Amino acid sequence: MLSPTIQKLISLFSKFPTVGPRTASRFVFYLLKLSKEEIEELINSISKLKKDVKICSFCFNPFESSTSSNQEEKLCKICSNPIRDKTLLCIIEKETDLVTLEKTKKYTGRYFILGGTVSKLKKTDIEKLRTKELEERIKDHPEIKEIIIAINPTVEGEATALYLERLLKPFKLIKITRLGRGLPTGAELEYADEETLSSALENRK
Amino acid sequence: MLSPTIQKLISLFSKFPTVGPRTASRFVFYLLKLSKEEIEELINSISKLKKDVKICSFCFNPFESSTSSNQEEKLCKICSNPIRDKTLLCIIEKETDLVTLEKTKKYTGRYFILGGTVSKLKKTDIEKLRTKELEERIKDHPEIKEIIIAINPTVEGEATALYLERLLKPFKLIKITRLGRGLPTGAELEYADEETLSSALENRK
C-alpha cells in the first residue's frame, strides 16, 4: 500500500525519540508536500550538523566553531567563557538539561553531560555513562570546589545520583550537592507526596 | 423521568466538592442498592458528625471529644498535646492540608487553618479568611517563635502568602518562613519551570 521509499523513511523516523509509526507517517506525508528547496534546506542542515558540530572536550556539549580560523576549537562556548565560575561543576544527564538550566540564568559554573542514567547498578549499564571521563575532569581540574549532581529525582535518577556520590567520595576537598527538593510552582499540598512535603518542611526559609 | 426524591438528592450531591450531576446520580443509584441497615449507618454517621464533632478553639481543626466526661474539651488532640512544639505555628489553607502534613511525621508544632485563599486582595475576599483570629492567636501566645506559611505555591496561594507576610510583619520577634521550593519526587529537569529550577539550584545542599 505504501511505497518502499515511504516505508523506509517511516521506519527511520520511528526511531526518533517520542515518534511512533503513526507520527512517522505524518512526517513523511509532510515532507512530500514540501518544495524541492525546502527539502534541500532540511538535507543540508542535517549534513551540516554532522560536519560542523563538534562535541566539547570538557563537558560533551555539542557546539559549533564560531570563527572561521584554522585553529580548531575544542571547548564549547560555556567551557571557554572566562567569566564562568570554574569552581562549580554541574553533572547533568543529557544535553537538553543543559539548555533548561541555562535558561534559568542562575547557574554560572561549568557542566558535565553524563550521557544517561542507570536503573540498576549493573556494571554494563554504568559503563555506558561517562564516569571515567568525570573522574579525569576532577583530577585534571583541581579548581573544582563544588559538584552539583543535577540528575532528575526519579527512581533511575536517584540510583544514578547515589552511584555518583559513592564515586566522588574519595575527592574529599570537593563539596557534593544535590538540587533542592520541595514544592514546585503550582503544586498543591494535598497532592504532594510525603517525601516532597518532608523536604519542603525541612528546607523552609 | 427521574422521581422528585431522586432528583432532589442528585441536586444535593451535586453540591459536594468534585461532584457533577452524572456522579451525583451514580451516588443515588448506589444508595438505592444499599440495605436498610446500611442506609441507617450512613444517616447516623452524618448526624453524629454534626452533633459530636467540634471545631478546635485554637486551630479550627474539627475534632471529637475522646472522653465521656462532662467537662467540655475545646482543643483538638494536636493543640492539647503537651509534647507538640508550641513555638511553631503552621498556617494552612484547609483541613485536608493538616492531614497531609501530619502524615509526613516531620512537623511537631501546632497548626492554624486559615479557611481559604484569596485570588485578589479584595477586602471582601480577605474578610472570609481567619486573619483576625490569626492575629489574636499570635498576640495571646507569645511562645510562638516561628510561623510557617504552608500555603500552596499556586497563583492564589502566592497572593495569600504575600498578604500574610505583610500582616505578620509587625510581629518583629517572630520568624516567618515558607515551605521550601524545589523539584518534587519524580520530576524531570526538562519539564520543570524556570522558577522551580532556580529554587532547586539555590536550595541545593
Add this chain to the structure above:
Amino acid sequence: MLSPTIQKLISLFSKFPTVGPRTASRFVFYLLKLSKEEIEELINSISKLKKDVKICSFCFNPFESSTSSNQEEKLCKICSNPIRDKTLLCIIEKETDLVTLEKTKKYTGRYFILGGTVSKLKKTDIEKLRTKELEERIKDHPEIKEIIIAINPTVEGEATALYLERLLKPFKLIKITRLGRGLPTGAELEYADEETLSSALENRK
C-alpha cells in the same frame, strides 16, 4: 489525627462509586461546614429515598408514587405510559443508561435493566444478572416483537451481549438487534480502531 466519627464517614463515602479516601475526606469537611438545616435536608432526602422510591416490577427502574392514593403503584412512569411502544424492549446494563437513552428522545419502547455485565461466562457471575426475570418478561408479554440489546460495546459488554443473544435464541418470533456501531461525533478516522471503521463502512448510508 482524625476523629472516629470523621473516619467512619470517610470509610462510608469511600464505598461510593468513583470516590477514594481523599475525595471522601473532602466530602466530610464539606459536610462539617454545612448548617444544621442543610444537614437535615440531606439526611431527610436519603431516608426518603429508601422509603418512597420503589423499584418498577417490570423494568427495575426506581420510581416514586406520583399519587397520594392508597392504591400501590407497581410500574414506573415509562412502563405505565400507554403511549410507549409495547412491541419494543431495550435491555440495558444499569439505571443511568436508561436516563441517557431517554435524553435522546429517539426511543419510544420499554426498558429492562439487566443489573450488570459479566466479564466471563461464569455461572456465579451470570446469576447476578436478571436473566430469569428477563425470560419471564418475554414469556408474559407476547406483544414484544423486537429486543434491542443496548449493552456497551466494551469487552465485558460484548461477552454479555453474546450470552443474551444465545439466551434469546429460542424466542424465534422476536427480532434481536444491537445498537449500531460506527464513528461517534468528533471522531477522526486516523485514530479509529479497525472494527469501528469496518462497521462505519458497512453501515454507510
Add this chain to the structure above:
Amino acid sequence: MLSPTIQKLISLFSKFPTVGPRTASRFVFYLLKLSKEEIEELINSISKLKKDVKICSFCFNPFESSTSSNQEEKLCKICSNPIRDKTLLCIIEKETDLVTLEKTKKYTGRYFILGGTVSKLKKTDIEKLRTKELEERIKDHPEIKEIIIAINPTVEGEATALYLERLLKPFKLIKITRLGRGLPTGAELEYADEETLSSALENRK
C-alpha cells in the same frame, strides 16, 4: 547557547506536524548521536522520497514506480489494480486516512484525497481543496456509481461533507453515502453524546 546549525535544524523540525521546539531539540540531539552511515541513510531516504515518489494522477496518493521500465506510470497501485471496484469512490481528507481505511480490508473501491477540510465555507478555503479535480474525475469516469464521503465527523469535517453533498448533487445517477455513525468499540452509553446515541438507535441491526 545552542549553535546556529543546531538552532536552524530545531526550527526546521519544529515545522513538522505535532512537533514543538522541545521535541525538535530532542530530535537534533538524537541525530548528533547517530553514526555517519546512519545520517547518510536518513539523508538518502529523504532525497529519494522527493525524487522517486510521484503523486497518483487519479487519487493524489503518493506512490513509487515499481518497475524499472522507461514507461512512466501515472497511477498508484490501488488505482491501477484491475481487481478494485471501479464503481466506488471514497473521498478522504488526507493520505493517512487512506492507509487507515486500507487496513480494514473492507473497502475495495478507489479513493480520492481531497487535501483538507474547511471550517467555514469561505471561497479561499474551498479553493485549497481539490474540488475541481473531484468534479473532473466524476465526469471522466461514468463508471462511478457510489461516492462515499469518508470525512471525519468533526465540526470541520461535517461542514466539508455538507459542501461536498451540495457539490455532488447535480450528478443525479450517483449515490452519495456517508460513513455510518454509532458507538465505537469500547464506548460506554453513559458517556456517549446524544447525536451518537441517536444514530446508534436508528442504525441498530
